[in-house]
Amino acid sequence: MNLTSQYAEPTMTQEVFHSSEPLHLESGEVLKAFELAYTTYGQLNPEKSNVIWVIHALTGDSKAAEWWNGLIGEDKFFDPADHFIICANLLGSCYGSTNPFSENPESGEPYFYDFPQVTTRDLAASLERLRIHLGIHQIHTLIGGSLGGQVGLEWAVILGKKLKHAVILASTAKTSPWVVGFNETQRMAIESDCTWGERHELAGIKGLETARAIAMLSYRHPDDLTVKQSEREEKLDGFRAASYLRYQGQKLAKRFNALSYWTLSKAMDSHDLGRNRGGVDVAISSIEARVLAIGVNADLLFLPTETQYISQKAKRGTYKEINSTAGHDAFLIEFEQLAYFLKSYYLEQN
Ligand SMILES: CC(=O)SCCNC(=O)CCNC(=O)[C@H](O)C(C)(C)COP(=O)(O)OP(=O)(O)OC[C@H]1O[C@@H](n2cnc3c(N)ncnc32)[C@H](O)[C@@H]1OP(=O)(O)O
Numbered sequence: 001m002n003l004t005s006q007y008a009e010p011t012m013t014q015e016v017f018h019s020s021e022p023l024h025l026e027s028g029e030v031l032k033a034f035e036l037a038y039t040t041y042g043q044l045n046p047e048k049s050n051v052i053w054v055i056h057a058l059t060g061d062s063k064a065a066e067w068w069n070g071l072i073g074e075d076k077f078f079d080p081a082d083h084f085i086i087c088a089n090l091l092g093s094c095y096g097s098t099n100p101f102s103e104n105p106e107s108g109e110p111y112f113y114d115f116p117q118v119t120t121r122d123l124a125a126s127l128e129r130l131r132i133h134l135g136i137h138q139i140h141t142l143i144g145g146s147l148g149g150q151v152g153l154e155w156a157v158i159l160g161k162k163l164k165h166a167v168i169l170a171s172t173a174k175t176s177p178w179v180v181g182f183n184e185t186q187r188m189a190i191e192s193d194c195t196w197g198e199r200h201e202l203a204g205i206k207g208l209e210t211a212r213a214i215a216m217l218s219y220r221h222p223d224d225l226t227v228k229q230s231e232r233e234e235k236l237d238g239f240r241a242a243s244y245l246r247y248q249g250q251k252l253a254k255r256f257n258a259l260s261y262w263t264l265s266k267a268m269d270s271h272d273l274g275r276n277r278g279g280v281d282v283a284i285s286s287i288e289a290r291v292l293a294i295g296v297n298a299d300l301l302f303l304p305t306e307t308q309y310i311s312q313k314a315k316r317g318t319y320k321e322i323n324s325t326a327g328h329d330a331f332l333i334e335f336e337q338l339a340y341f342l343k344s345y346y347l348e349q350n
């Protein structure tokens with residue numbers, strides 16, 4: 001395994017799955033039809049036993065070998081030479097799947113603010129549709145972090161014995177009031193943009209910048225900012241931490257939109273694996289797959305104890321912890337530790 005080689009994007013295939021069967025949502029609303037854009041790397045083996053299904057986080061897309069380039073790719077832990085790796089853009093997101101700017105079949109116009117509320121369970125149900133469409137009867141490993149881990153847990157319950165390993169990173173079985181609070185402050189920032197309510201893709205975009213800046217403070221640990229954003233000279237204004245957060249807001253606003261952000265942050269709030277299942281403990285213990293939960297020691301958003309709890313309640317759970325001042329986002333950054341944990345976990349299972 002070469003963890004230091006240059007990033008070289010492996011050959012990928014991009015497709016769009018169109019489901020014409022209605023998707024009945026937890027809210028009671030119905031999506032009459034929906035599309036999921038997905039990317040695959042590698043080939044399904046004759047035994048169909050090499051499926052690695054990746055679920056992206058809040059603002060990710062289906063090109064997992066780009067944003068997880070230290071983990072997926074030639075000579076990386078998940079090598080397309082050995083695995084069939086698939087990632088679908090989540091429903092509501094703006095990278096090719098049905099989202100608030102898609103046409104509402106009822107009106108012939110984009111949904112905009114009428115896009116229905118989707119929960120992590122709804123998102124898992126849409127992925128399940130895609131799995132059935134592709135004729136995948138067994139998933140070797142399902143892996144996702146943060147919102148991706150939440151959807152992964154929901155899907156693991158649904159998949160039963162069709163899933164062998166669920167790898168859940170920096171995530172939780174039920175969204176805490178702390179996370180709902182962070183998400184609400186971000187939605188308040190979006191609402192305070194005077195263009196919010198307008199019907200175009202830039203509606204709420206300045207609010208989205210602020211939302212991302214707030215979110216970044218929950219994705220990083222104070223030590224990370226101390227190391228990277230401390231001043232080199234005495235000053236009264238123009239602080240590096242300030243320009244860093246503004247830059248991060250602008251960076252997201254160039255590639256995302258406020259309505260998708262709103263939709264997916266509400267999906268995160270909705271997450272409760274135990275809803276209508278007799279509680280979180282019962283739901284976690286109903287997962288048939290082996291569960292590897294990986295927390296981050298300095299995660300201020302999804303606390304490591306929350307991630308560890310998943311492993312403790314799973315029938316067959318293992319816990320590992322990333323050591324990083326990067327905070328919550330360490331699951332997108334600390335490739336060497338991730339690869340090491342994955343390797344030792346699979347060795348322990350064999
Ligand atoms: C189409 C798509 O891109 S979607 C798929 C990709 N995205 C995802 O999957 C979402 C998940 N990914 C992420 O959230 C992020 O990419 C992460 C967490 C992996 C990494 O975040 P980064 O922003 O690269 O890291 P970090 O917090 O260190 O910030 C570095 C950036 O801030 C800039 N920066 C650092 N300090 C300052 C400062 N004081 N003032 C202004 N800018 C600053 C750097 O120049 C750098 O800019 P760049 O991204 O243009 O190169």
Ligand SMILES: N[C@@H](CCO)C(=O)O
Binds near residue numbers: 059060145329
């Ligand atoms: N940094 C992640 C969110 C935290 O999981 C993203 O933008 O998707």
